[in-house]
Amino acid sequence: RKEVEQDPGPFNVPEGATVAFNCTYSNSASQSFFWYRQDCRKEPKLLMSVYSSGNEDGRFTAQLNRASQYISLLIRDSKLSDSATYLCVVNTGPRNNDMRFGAGTRLTVKP
Amino acid sequence: EPEVTQTPSHQVTQMGQEVILRCVPISNHLYFYWYRQILGQKVEFLVSFYNNEISEKSEIFDDQFSVERPDGSNFTLKIRSTKLEDSAMYFCASSRQGAYGQPQHFGDGTRLSIL
Numbered sequence: 176r177k178e179v180e181q182d183p184g185p186f187n188v189p190e191g192a193t194v195a196f197n198c199t200y201s202n203s204a205s206q207s208f209f210w211y212r213q214d215c216r217k218e219p220k221l222l223m224s225v226y227s228s229g230n231e232d233g234r235f236t237a238q239l240n241r242a243s244q245y246i247s248l249l250i251r252d253s254k255l256s257d258s259a260t261y262l263c264v265v266n267t268g269p270r271n272n273d274m275r276f277g278a279g280t281r282l283t284v285k286p
Numbered sequence: 287e288p289e290v291t292q293t294p295s296h297q298v299t300q301m302g303q304e305v306i307l308r309c310v311p312i313s314n315h316l317y318f319y320w321y322r323q324i325l326g327q328k329v330e331f332l333v334s335f336y337n338n339e340i341s342e343k344s345e346i347f348d349d350q351f352s353v354e355r356p357d358g359s360n361f362t363l364k365i366r367s368t369k370l371e372d373s374a375m376y377f378c379a380s381s382r383q384g385a386y387g388q389p390q391h392f393g394d395g396t397r398l399s400i401l
Contacts, residue, residue: 207388209389213329216375217394217395218377218392218393218394218395219329219377219392220392221389221390221391224389262328262329273331273334273342274319274331274390275331276328276329276330276331277328278327278328279328
């Protein structure tokens with residue numbers, strides 16, 4: 176089983192749609208979780224951390240289910256500028272040194 | 287907003303040559319990292335660095351790789367004898383702390399092409 180597994184997509188959605196991405200991780204000792212976005216041939220940029228209680232940042236909502244070793248990202252009212260690859264990132268802790276990236280889910284938002 | 291900067295943006299090198307990739311982490315960050323991303327593949331952890339020493343490295347980071355913080359601002363990755371398969375995007379990242387929950391901030395990368 177891969178350490179961090181994501182549905183590669185692509186997800187093609189119209190503007191204004193709601194889209195959800197899932198991610199599973201294999202190491203039950205994982206301590207912290209993040210969603211990054213990566214535009215084509217650019218660096219990963221932090222989108223949001225994922226907290227145990229779930230958290231929201233504007234149109235973005237992240238959820239964590241430790242029992243199922245599952246993370247999700249929900250994007251509401253998607254914009255053209257949301258088109259990117261979304262990377263699920265997990266670190267096994269306790270130090271922040273062992274970050275494992277999923278292969279990413281590609282999203283294209285169309286007019 | 288402070289950012290991680292990397293130079294050069296693109297490096298073309300003959301196979302077997304040494305290459306040094308440079309990074310200036312965010313100034314109040316204490317933990318530094320190198321990652322690579324082969325075209326079309328996922329981002330892979332190479333090494334982390336704290337307090338002037340390697341704190342963790344992956345199986346990719348073999349004897350041909352080394353890292354150094356030669357002064358108070360730069361953080362370098364050296365590849366001693368490059369191979370074709372070293373062609374990739376190399377990202378430097380930094381974080382304020384190493385404790386879990388601290389996100390890492392990435393530079394915009396150096397594209398390394400080995401001929």
